[in-house]
Amino acid sequence: MRPIAPERRPLDRMAIRNRPTKDGRPSWYAVVRDSRGKQVWIHCGPRKKDAEAVDWHVKQKTTHGIWTQPASRRFDQFVRGDFLDYKRPRVREKTYAGYEQDCRNHQIPFYGKSKLERITLYDVERFLSCLQGKGLSPRSINKQLVLSRMIFNRAIVLGFLQVNPAQFVDRVREPHKEMAFLTPEEIRAFLAVLPEEHRTLFILAILTGLRQAEIFGLRWSDYDPVRGLLFVRRTYNPEFGFMETKSAGSRRSVVVSPVLQRSLDEHRRNNGGNPEELIFRNRAGNPMNGQNLVTRVFHPALKNAGVKRIRFHDLRHTYAALMLSSNCGLKFLQQQMGHASIQTSLDLYGHLLPQASEGVASRLDELVFEEGIRPALQLIPGGRHERVP
Secondary structure, eight states: OOOOOGGGOOOOSOOEEEOOOTTSOOOEEEEEEOTTSOEEEEEEESOHHHHHHHHHHHHHHHTTTOOOOOOOOBHHHHIIIIIHHHHGGGSOHHHHHHHHHHIIIIIHHHHTTOBGGGOOHHHHHHHHHHHHHTTOOHHHHHHHHHHHHHHHHHHHHTTSOSSOTTTTOOOOOOOOOOOOOOOHHHHHHHHHTSOHHHHHHHHHHHHHOOOHHHHHTOBGGGEETTTTEEEEOOEEETTTEEEOOSSGGGSEEEEOOHHHHHHHHHHHHHHOOOTTSBSSBOTTSSBOOHHHHIIIIIHHHHHHTTOOOOOTTHHHHHHHHHHHHTTOOHHHHHHHHTOSSHHHHHHHHGGGGGGGGTTHHHHHHHHHOTTOHHHHHTTSTTOOOSOOO
8 A cells, every 4th residue: 555645644643642751740742743744742731631722723723734843932032022022112102111021020030941832831820820829919910811822922923833822721710899989978078178279180080080191191172161071182101201092992082061161160260271281280380290199189188088098090980880870871981981892891880780770670560561560460370469569
């Protein structure tokens, strides 16, 4: 019988193999053949299920004949050069600084000089366990997992990897945390003890839900008193200065309530309002110091009003709670908050929706049974004819 040509040879049936280490510990490999018929052993670590996951992923690629042996590259060299150099001109300066810091503090110290092709799913899971041992919060750990996936995806694009070892790693469970916000009574007590010069700023934060960086980036040219709108066009960060908004959805127009409009107009009369001047600024005309505002004004006012201590960002949650309690639609809330998707709004504030739906159950009965509750109960087998209390 004529032997099968190597380039046409099918994948081995036994694609998952274990080659124990010298000390007897398991070491699993996914054994595949590339598009040229060459056998390739992909190290997957000490767990068989990781090798099975990689084997399945590789087979999907080899079906289309696109599997090739990746080039070799050290993790630290790849991150410092190929990954960060690629990201620098494509993200905001603040975002890049976060990537660089996370790579320097967490990613590179763990993976170090490891070859990209030798990093396995097991290694990524050990990385997450290491972060947990350092005391990082579940949210911070998941942030590092997302960054790892970005790094390995970039390695795939450049031909250093064929499989992303972080692709099949599950996120760490994040405990649900209730949002803190002020009630209308607490808002009134808080505003009553605020210094007059800062009152408009906090009224705006409560009645618009703007982020602190968005508030400090507002100019008078962004305020349209005729239409009652504020236009969010930029943000201010004390380290990076004025920047574009967080995302395209964050660049938005926000409705201004009559109370806020009167407060803004009064603030303009007292402080001047040239179009290019900042709405909220220090005495030198520069952006305000957010940390000083919180420690010297915000928290003392909460204490003096006898109101629970919250973060400045919780005023944003206060706005969302107020809007939902006013029967505001979730889609409109998404647009006002500047969320990228309505799912983000639902995930953050879905638990507040029942408060905006009080009386819906009774209105349902009235809608279906126009003649009242008593005739409706007759439709229920064995139903009592007394009115439900």
